[in-house]
Amino acid sequence: MRVWFPASLLFLVAALLTGVLVGPVHLGVVNVIHASFAHVFGLRSPLTGADDAILWQLRLPRVILGAIVGGTLAAAGAAYQGVFRNPLADPYLLGAAAGAGLGATMVAAYAPASSLRGDLLPIAAFVGAAVAVIAAYALGRSAGAAAGPTALILAGVTIASFFTALQTFVQQQNVDTVQEVYSWLLGRLSTSGWHEVGIIVPYATAAWLIILGHRRLLDVLSVGEEEAAALGVNVARVRLLVVAAATIATAAAVAVSGLIAFVGIIVPHTIRLLAGGSYRHLLPLSVIVGAGFLVLADVIARTVMSPAELPIGVVTAFFGAPFFAVVLRTTRARV
Amino acid sequence: MSALALDGLSVTLGGARVVDRLSAAVEDGEWVALIGPNGAGKTTALRAVAGLVSHEGCVRVFEEDTRRLARKHLARSVALVPQVPVIPGGMTVRAYVLLGRTPYLSYLGSERHSDHVAADAALEQLDLVPFAGRRLDTLSGGERQRATLARALAQDAPILLLDEPTAALDVGRQQQVLEIVDALRTSRGLTVLSTMHDLTLAGQYADRLLLLDRGQLVAAGSAEQVLTRALITEHYGAEVDVVDAPGSGFVVVPVRRPS
Numbered sequence: 001m002r003v004w005f006p007a008s009l010l011f012l013v014a015a016l017l018t019g020v021l022v023g024p025v026h027l028g029v030v031n032v033i034h035a036s037f038a039h040v041f042g043l044r045s046p047l048t049g050a051d052d053a054i055l056w057q058l059r060l061p062r063v064i065l066g067a068i069v070g071g072t073l074a075a076a077g078a079a080y081q082g083v084f085r086n087p088l089a090d091p092y093l094l095g096a097a098a099g100a101g102l103g104a105t106m107v108a109a110y111a112p113a114s115s116l117r118g119d120l121l122p123i124a125a126f127v128g129a130a131v132a133v134i135a136a137y138a139l140g141r142s143a144g145a146a147a148g149p150t151a152l153i154l155a156g157v158t159i160a161s162f163f164t165a166l167q168t169f170v171q172q173q174n175v176d177t178v179q180e181v182y183s184w185l186l187g188r189l190s191t192s193g194w195h196e197v198g199i200i201v202p203y204a205t206a207a208w209l210i211i212l213g214h215r216r217l218l219d220v221l222s223v224g225e226e227e228a229a230a231l232g233v234n235v236a237r238v239r240l241l242v243v244a245a246a247t248i249a250t251a252a253a254v255a256v257s258g259l260i261a262f263v264g265i266i267v268p269h270t271i272r273l274l275a276g277g278s279y280r281h282l283l284p285l286s287v288i289v290g291a292g293f294l295v296l297a298d299v300i301a302r303t304v305m306s307p308a309e310l311p312i313g314v315v316t317a318f319f320g321a322p323f324f325a326v327v328l329r330t331t332r333a334r335v
Numbered sequence: 336m337s338a339l340a341l342d343g344l345s346v347t348l349g350g351a352r353v354v355d356r357l358s359a360a361v362e363d364g365e366w367v368a369l370i371g372p373n374g375a376g377k378t379t380a381l382r383a384v385a386g387l388v389s390h391e392g393c394v395r396v397f398e399e400d401t402r403r404l405a406r407k408h409l410a411r412s413v414a415l416v417p418q419v420p421v422i423p424g425g426m427t428v429r430a431y432v433l434l435g436r437t438p439y440l441s442y443l444g445s446e447r448h449s450d451h452v453a454a455d456a457a458l459e460q461l462d463l464v465p466f467a468g469r470r471l472d473t474l475s476g477g478e479r480q481r482a483t484l485a486r487a488l489a490q491d492a493p494i495l496l497l498d499e500p501t502a503a504l505d506v507g508r509q510q511q512v513l514e515i516v517d518a519l520r521t522s523r524g525l526t527v528l529s530t531m532h533d534l535t536l537a538g539q540y541a542d543r544l545l546l547l548d549r550g551q552l553v554a555a556g557s558a559e560q561v562l563t564r565a566l567i568t569e570h571y572g573a574e575v576d577v578v579d580a581p582g583s584g585f586v587v588v589p590v591r592r593p594s
Contacts, residue, residue, distance in 0.1 A: 213443045219430070220437050224421035230385050231490070232410030232438035277425030 004275040008288040015292035019063035022299050025054050061194045066298045067291035069253045070263055072204045074290025076246035077264020078282055079211045082218035083239045084149045090264040091250040094156035095132035098163035100254040103128025105167045108181045109174035122255035129251035135159050186311030187258035189298045196256040207249030214242050218279035260313045266320045267293055273327050338363040338494055338526035343392035346379050353379045355550035366527040368541035372571045375547040377530035381496045385415040410438035414487035418498040424472030428482050432457055435489030457488040477508040497529035513540045534587040538562050558585045
């Protein structure tokens with residue numbers, strides 16, 4: 001057990017370094033580390049002006065954004081799997097993806113083309129995701145507490161289909177926007193400096209703190225609602241807090257990076273298979289490994305067809321799925 | 336003082352009255368078994384005592400109305416061992432037993448030294464120390480049952496609710512588990528309320544039996560008073576003989592009449 005924390009941190013550091021080093025312009029390991037610290041502490045960077053801008057304005061914000069989004073999606077996925085006791089739960093389970101898609105489509109279709117439109121899209125995606133999850137939660141709760149998590153999941157499916165139908169309708173009315181919406185939906189980590197990082201940091205930090213704070217209670221929930229209640233836990237409150245935190249963070253991630261599939265399922269499950277199922281280890285490890293995983297996926301997304309970029313969601317699924325299959329096979333005896 | 340007092344306890348589930356004006360008391364240190372045919376309301380009565388279903392009437396735990404107790408405080412007085420516990424397969428036995436300390440922890444807090452001591456004591460009392468590091472899904476049915484009992488013990492509650500504690504066990508494991516419960520009752524001064532299918536075992540281990548039928552209490556008393564051919568025939572619809580076996584109590588034997 002003890003070995004997994006240092007190992008995952010090492011993986012994250014290696015991923016971050018790979019992320020800032022790989023690119024058309026060679027910067028050098030020592031320079032990159034030196035220059036990064038120089039910026040953080042307000043010192044003079046050893047890199048020339050152009051190289052320094054490539055590092056500080058292009059690569060570093062993108063790598064940091066990837067790490068935050070990856071860590072957030074993985075932790076949110078693990079948290080959803082915990083509160084719903086459903087191994088297939090992912091951060092988009094309660095309709096966040098469909099809501100964000102609808103929000104983004106509405107902006108692409110109806111907002112006047114102006115410089116503001118670029119800023120409006122993430123906000124609409126965030127609001128759409130939040131509205132969808134709140135609607136699903138309200139619908140699920142109306143079925144009564146006794147219906148439990150299954151009612152919530154069904155409500156999420158209902159809301160997601162409804163929002164997707166609306167989105168498709170709007171898109172059909174405005175066929176010219178399909179390209180814009182589609183490329184956004186597939187997810188990307190292109191940044192304009194530190195702006196996107198600034199957007200997601202407060203949400204991600206709050207969500208990580210709340211989700212990690214509940215790591216022991218998620219272990220208690222693993223014995224089922226009834227037994228958890230008999231152990232004195234207010235199951236509904238735990239679920240509401242964890243789902244709220246995971247949803248807000250997911251909505252923020254979707255707003256800055258579009259829909260990146262698979263991270264929320266594959267990272268927590270890989271950790272479960274390797275390091276065990278206790279949420280005390282699973283949640284912090286998910287943040288660390290999810291961060292590294294998405295940074296590496298982004299490196300692949302922007303190098304494989306360089307100078308063109310692959311949507312990062314394609315990369316996470318294409319490389320993630322076989323990797324997961326290998327993990328599943330090699331640990332078969334223990335599952 | 337009664338450890339547990341039910342006063343006109345009624346539970347309605349999906350429009351059907353499953354437990355109907357049940358009044359009974361369990362004295363401190365006593366073992367009372369709820370018996371009755373399938374659907375008599377035994378399990379629902381236990382769940383009501385544990386605060387897991389809403390009920391009418393009153394449940395008092397050491398004189399306190401459970402509806403006025405916070406969930407956490409109720410869990411410090413009453414520990415429930417369900418008939419089919421949910422087993423989180425990947426969890427170690429030790430981590431599982433430690434879950435029993437949940438009622439003593441603050442919302443986001445984690446276990447302290449005293450909680451680990453309590454979990455270790457529970458593991459030791461149920462001979463689970465060699466299993467502490469094993470995953471639950473590698474245990475046999477009997478070992479899992481002991482792990483769930485250990486979790487309930489770690490809860491340090493004076494009242495233990497057991498729902499069919501021997502349901503999935505062979506005759507040897509049944510005896511073993513019931514002997515353990517009886518020993519714990521003595522050593523820890525626990526009060527036990529359990530549902531039991533096996534009438535002979537119920538008579539052997541419980542101080543008193545409560546016979547439920549369609550939610551209502553129809554007989555209460557010692558094995559001799561409750562395990563009678565007339566009562567069992569009437570409420571179970573079963574053909575039985577009851578044999579008074581010296582040293583073994585009252586043995587309920589199903590009888591097959593030649594047709």
